Amino acid sequence: MARDGKPTRDKILTETKNLVFCNGFSGTSIDQILDKTGITKGAFFYHFKTKNALAKALIETYAEEDMSHLESALQETESLKETPLKRLLQFVQLFIDMMMTLKEPPSCLYASYSYESNQFDQETMDIVSDSILEWRNTFTELLNKVLVENTPKKDIDVQSLSDQFVVIFEGAFVVSKALNDSDITAKQLQHLKNYLELLFD
């Protein structure tokens, strides 16, 4: 048939993501993307019908990667499933370790999109909310298993405690970017781990 277009498509997605993290989506022009990727308008609009089609493909790809992070963290802690608290803490620890390796402030497309949500259609924004709800539900499952065996030291609302995982990520990303300090996220997650230990130990 013809040459393989996947590398081009992937390059567009990768470079656009990096641009969006510091320019926002509206602030990222197609010409900028062409500069960064070295491709041309013809190639771009062959792969994406409109700029907003790119926005949707970008968040889809991002959400898929995000969900696979979630899955692999679940798998890596599955050996601890008989000790739910240990598993929960190890689950958090995995992300602490991950965040400790960062060399520059991290970013999240969910936050970026949420702060200019008018630019996107409902389907695109639904991917954002669905992904966040996946994290909530996963954490809730882990927490409910803990609650069978451990009595919390304080009355807690399981759903909002589940949300705290994503909340700390998102908040730490913002502060990390604002202060240009890449160490913040790991440290903030450590506080969540402390909290869980104090609650259930």
Added chain:
Amino acid sequence: MARDGKPTRDKILTETKNLVFCNGFSGTSIDQILDKTGITKGAFFYHFKTKNALAKALIETYAEEDMSHLESALQETESLKETPLKRLLQFVQLFIDMMMTLKEPPSCLYASYSYESNQFDQETMDIVSDSILEWRNTFTELLNKVLVENTPKKDIDVQSLSDQFVVIFEGAFVVSKALNDSDITAKQLQHLKNYLELLFD
């Protein structure tokens, strides 16, 4: 002289802030601002030399209001200064109460600007980081007074624990917007309060 321009200027600032929260700054055009405010281009460019001058004035105003929230929370808890832990907890409680009155998801310009920081000059972004550092420093002072009398149940890093206040705000705002749930922020702050109680009680 002539008529008073301050109402016009204030209206521009208020409406722009609301637009930026859902369109981003790049995604907010001057024409949109004119539509929302009902003023004209002549008036706009009389008050702000460029669009970016508006961006700077906007974050300045926002930071001033933010700092006055900080100040008034300090004042409202000053009667508890002899019992540092009580004061710290009451300080957090004030913001829980404030967040419980919200009827729609809140937003923060610091986060909005940080996710399109390339659009702004250094001075503008410095206002963001300075403001966040003010919150950190204030919280650190409160915490240090607690530490004189209370021994934490876990080894903690004071600076990152101070940051957690802003981190939870910023993260809760993002999740609140993404899920369109205005109750999230108060609940998340409650977990911070729980954590502090478990740490120091």
Added chain:
DNA sequence: ATTATTAAACAGACTAGACGGTACAAATAT
């Protein structure tokens, strides 16, 4: 093995409209 065919992948000039910004006249209040 060489060539012709075909569809995918890409190149780049072009367009219509939106954008930030300007010029200057008109209006307002003292």
Added chain:
DNA sequence: ATATTTGTACCGTCTAGTCTGTTTAATAAT
């Protein structure tokens, strides 16, 4: 009367998107 404030027509640039044509590589016929 005069400085401040506002209205409006206008301009050059940038933007997303189109159009037409060219290149690439797998396939099929010679």
